[in-house]
Amino acid sequence: MDNKNILISGAGIAGTTLAFWLKEFGFNPTMVENSPTLRKGGHAIDFMGAGYDVAEKMGIIPALKAVDINFSKLVFVDSDNREKGSMDYQKIKIFLNGRAFTLFRSDLARVIYQSIDKGVEIIFGDTIAKIEENRKGVAVMFQSGKTRDFDLLVGADGLHSNVRKLVFGNESQFEKYYGYYTSSFTIDNISLGNNAFSMYNVPYKQVGVFSKNENSTTAFFIFASPEKLAYQHHDIARQKKILKSEFESSGWKCRELLSRIDSTTDFYFDCVSQIKMESWYKSRVALVGDAGYCPSLLSGKGSTLAMVGAYILAGELKQANGDYKKAFEQYQLVFKPFMEKKQKSAQQFAKSFVPKSSFGIWLRNKVFKLMSLSIFSKLFLNQFKDSGLKLKEY
Template sequence: MKNKNILISGAGIAGVSLAFWLKKFGFQPTIIEISPKLREGGYAIDFMGAGYDVAEKMGILADLEKVDMDISKLAFVDENNREHGSMNYRKIKRLMNNRALTLLRSDLAKIMYKALDKDIEIIFGDTIHKIAQDDEKVSVTFRSGSSRSFDLLIGADGLHSKVRNLVFGNEAQFEKYYGYYTSSYTIENFPDEGKVFSMYNIPNKQAAIYSDGKGKTMAFLIFTSPEKLSYDYHDVDQQKKILKDQFTNAGWKCPELLSKMDSTTDFYFDSISQIKMVKWYKDRIALIGDACCCPSLLSGKGSTLAMVGAYMLAGELKQAKGDYKVAFEQYEHSLQPFIAKKQKAAQRFAKSFVPKTNFGIWLRNIAFKAMSIPLVSKLLLNPFKDRGLKLKEY
């Protein structure tokens, strides 16, 4: 086996998944993560399809089932919390043969992190500052000042990938912004809505809450913005101000949600964007997950596809006995067409993701009532079944 010593930038879903499979397949991964600890926060995800299959191969399904949000239904409510449309979520899961979960992104990350081999080196609180590569190695200088060499480097560092910026160029040339910003965070001492995922809309804005029955409530906020906003995505206070400006007068439970926002410990805020790249690798350096092919929140598949990409990249490296030239090309060739389809589906959904008029809100509520019809439910679930992607056995 060649090129066994591999640095992974990012300890998110993609990076931790990759480290798991690389170690299992005989490589020695090292993870570097800019955050001082495993990140918290992030939105709720529908966990099904090929990502579910990868989790089954990892042996973590039992642990994931324990943190399933167990949503009974999605309910669309007005400012007085009266229901105007709903979807039975448990019925949807049954239509997926119960191979479906609803998870907080942070819960998924924690469980995969615990599944890692204990001798995998993980460096928290540092990041890559410089990268140089030649025919023999990849040399990296960390922000802390230390330097090390690895056989390969994999960027698994998300939408705002540092590896991508250093190796492939500025983010702007790859990002496709879809006109939305999203935020999520957890609060305490909020009225328990039971197992209902309640969603409230006014034109161009959506707020949603879900209570876990244990004293915690998850808040999810989305708003439209025709142009990208100018802000520092490391500046949380600035992001909170943007959110407050958008939702202070939005009605429903928004004032209460905003008043508790400053006490949260897992605040998340970002644009809803896709990353589109023709090439996912350059010599000894490759990208996975959102770093190279972010499908965005619109797809509902970001985390699961990151796990699929990690499994396939590690598997191709194993199959090629560490020959990265063969493995990187095969990984890209196998996954890229499928990712392109998922990105196109998300693009189509972008136009109606958050209704922009009161008529649009009414129409969306009517559409969800139709979800009670089995045939309609099956048709709408087809995009989540990941047909056309077959996971190889490595």
């Protein structure tokens, strides 16, 4: 097999899944992650469809089941915490034959990471500073000053991909902003005391909370912003200030949640955007997951589809016996049309993602009450099906 030594930039969901399958298929992957440890934080995600199929092939379903949030229902509340609408999540699971979890992104990434062969080299606390391709491979200089040679390089480093910037150009060429910002963080020593996922809205803004256990609650915030905001991607203090200014006067539990923001250890804040590229590869460098085709929070499928893309990329490299030209082309041929459909579907959802009026909030609450009826649950869940994609056995 040719081109066995492959560097993966990013130890998130896409990167860890790719490392798992490359090792499984006889390659020698190395991972580099800018963070000193696995990243924490991120939204709760619905885990189903083709991503569930990949996880099943990896043998990690029991581990994922152990970290399933498994909340009873989604409840929409008013400023006095009175229920105004709800959806029975357990009925949805039954409809999906139990092949669905709700997971925190960090828990999913950790489970995948723990499943990787112990022989896989993982470099934490470093990142790629320079990339030079030659006839034989890719020469990489790390931020630490070390240099290494690899046969191939895969960027699995998310929406703000460093590899994409170094090889393909500035992010602005590929990013499509959809008018929202999102944030999440976990607060200790506070609990809602139930097993529901509570959601509160005012026009243009949404807050969700769920108690992970009796001493911990995770909060999720989304707000609309017609224009992109000015802040540095790594300026956490500025991001917290923005979030406070948006929500402190919004009522319900917002002020209490935000009063504890400075003690959290898993703060996350980012825009809601998609990444659209003509090609996901260039010579010996390829992109996987959000780095190449981020479908955004609007899709509800970013993490699971990152796993699917990683599986297909690794599988095509195996099938081509390491011939990267053939494998990269086939990877894009198989998966790009499907991802473009998912991105388009998410775009159509953008305008109604967060209700923009009191009437819109009322109408949404009424619609979700109908979800208790099986016929409406089936219609709702059809958007999460991965029809049109059949995973190959590599």
